[in-house]
Amino acid sequence: MRYVDEFRDRDLCTDRLDAIRSVGAELGRHVKIMEICGGHTHTIYRNGLPGLLPDNIEFVHGPGCPVCVVPMGRIDDVRHLVENDGVVLCTFGDVVRVPGRNGSLLEAKAKGADVRIVYSPMDALDIARREADRVVVFLALGFETTTPPTAATILRARAEGVANFAVHCNHVLVNPAILAILEAPGQSIDAFVGPGHVSAIIGTGTYEYVPREWGKPFVVSGFEPLDLLQALEMILVQLREGRAEIENQYSRVVTPGGNSHAQALVDEVFEVRPHFEWRGLGSIASSALAVRPEFSDWDAEVRFDLPGVRLEDARACQCGEILKGALKPWQCKVFGTGCTPEHPIGSCMVSAEGACAAYYSYGSQGLRSDGTVAS
Amino acid sequence: MCLAVPGRLVDVEGSEAVVDLDGIRRRVSIMLLAEPPEVGDWVIVHVGFAISLLDPAEAEATLDLLRTAADLTDRGG
Numbered sequence: 001m002r003y004v005d006e007f008r009d010r011d012l013c014t015d016r017l018d019a020i021r022s023v024g025a026e027l028g029r030h031v032k033i034m035e036i037c038g039g040h041t042h043t044i045y046r047n048g049l050p051g052l053l054p055d056n057i058e059f060v061h062g063p064g065c066p067v068c069v070v071p072m073g074r075i076d077d078v079r080h081l082v083e084n085d086g087v088v089l090c091t092f093g094d095v096v097r098v099p100g101r102n103g104s105l106l107e108a109k110a111k112g113a114d115v116r117i118v119y120s121p122m123d124a125l126d127i128a129r130r131e132a133d134r135v136v137v138f139l140a141l142g143f144e145t146t147t148p149p150t151a152a153t154i155l156r157a158r159a160e161g162v163a164n165f166a167v168h169c170n171h172v173l174v175n176p177a178i179l180a181i182l183e184a185p186g187q188s189i190d191a192f193v194g195p196g197h198v199s200a201i202i203g204t205g206t207y208e209y210v211p212r213e214w215g216k217p218f219v220v221s222g223f224e225p226l227d228l229l230q231a232l233e234m235i236l237v238q239l240r241e242g243r244a245e246i247e248n249q250y251s252r253v254v255t256p257g258g259n260s261h262a263q264a265l266v267d268e269v270f271e272v273r274p275h276f277e278w279r280g281l282g283s284i285a286s287s288a289l290a291v292r293p294e295f296s297d298w299d300a301e302v303r304f305d306l307p308g309v310r311l312e313d314a315r316a317c318q319c320g321e322i323l324k325g326a327l328k329p330w331q332c333k334v335f336g337t338g339c340t341p342e343h344p345i346g347s348c349m350v351s352a353e354g355a356c357a358a359y360y361s362y363g364s365q366g367l368r369s370d371g372t373v374a375s
Numbered sequence: 376m377c378l379a380v381p382g383r384l385v386d387v388e389g390s391e392a393v394v395d396l397d398g399i400r401r402r403v404s405i406m407l408l409a410e411p412p413e414v415g416d417w418v419i420v421h422v423g424f425a426i427s428l429l430d431p432a433e434a435e436a437t438l439d440l441l442r443t444a445a446d447l448t449d450r451g452g
């Protein structure tokens with residue numbers, strides 16, 4: 001596949017690994033690099049990168065798995081909607097498996113609730129058009145990559161006057177999460193791999209504070225193994241030279257200013273919430289979006305009386321520590337025993353982008369030692 | 376869920392386009408692109424939307440760098 005296969009080339013990956021080993025050796029100290037985006041976590045495990053890197057280079061996984069950070073209470077709120085208000089609830093495939101207090105949306109569906117999996121928010125709007133006698137609620141979540149599609153769908157619903165459609169908004173912002181991690185006591189991250197597709201929307205300029213105020217290199221990366229290896233090498237070179245800058249490995253898609261048209265649509269439809277509860281990370285100020293009052297006809301939180309459930313995370317689950325990069329999946333006591341992708345206790349085990357699920361599926365490959373990178 | 380993949384536009388019609396994703400054709404919205412794209416353009420597709428263009432010249436430049444510089448680390452180091 002064009003622009004995918006080229007970035008999985010084994011020989012080129014081997015070259016980059018050699019280069020990484022040599023700069024890693026020159027650095028001569030332990031280096032912790034956080035990949036913020038769950039898509040990167042997935043690439044790292046699927047390709048067995050941890051086993052191929054020198055011992056002193058460690059990836060720690062960040063908070064950028066959108067399905068992982070939706071708190072249990074928000075799942076229970078929409079479950080209440082679908083079970084008590086008779087709405088059609090539409091959302092993305094992996095979201096339906098996220099555990100709520102009384103089980104997941106998939107379990108609600110098994111008991112007869114009208115929960116439907118869609119590929120795009122536009123598909124949910126289509127259902128509303130086709131089933132005019134039902135109210136269709138789209139459970140929206142995701143970082144800045146996924147917010148513009150939701151904004152465009154709400155704008156379309158307004159333009160066409162589709163009154164039986166609403167959005168339950170859980171869109172979150174990446175920078176407040178990065179800042180929460182930087183400010184966490186005992187944080188020992190040396191550098192960041194920046195998210196690729198979030199940056200396609202918001203641009204690389206928004207991360208300026210990371211090198212400037214925290215002195216840490218920040219390299220935005222694509223999602224193929226060669227992309228990540230090149231980004232890692234760019235980080236190591238910065239560390240070796242004592243530089244801390246923003247660099248853009250993913251220049252084929254990402255620009256400094258991002259997609260300003262998409263930013264404008266988001267701004268038209270959404271406003272920043274004062275606080276939002278993240279699963280595992282707790283309440284973070286100004287870290288999520290809500291539908292603007294002008295669009296309240298399409299805002300499920302305004303249209304329905306929601307319980308507004310606030311719940312503690314499951315006690316056994318250490319997703320919070322995983323999302324902050326403080327623990328590795330296998331260090332959680334229930335990993336692989338009480339908690340598996342079939343029966344997740346925490347949300348990090350649900351999505352393919354969650355560190356626990358990625359490690360569960362591909363972790364053993366990380367021990368490969370023949371110097372090759374799977375594609 | 377954040378999965379986004381490159382595809383090539385094979386048809387553009389108003390605010391929608393048909394994109395070829397490695398042999399699979401899919402209708403996507405192009406509402407998020409500032410300028411209407413053209414047939415043949417490469418885009419990144421996410422949840423049914425083209426979220427940005429992919430610049431083939433930049434892709435080639437990145438690959439050229441990777442092919443020629445077996446050791447990037449010498450760059451000005």
Ligand code: SF4
Pocket residue numbers: 316317318319322329332333334335336339340344345346347348349350356
């Ligand atoms: S293994 Fe399961 S319970 Fe433990 S941190 Fe991961 S998701 Fe949470």
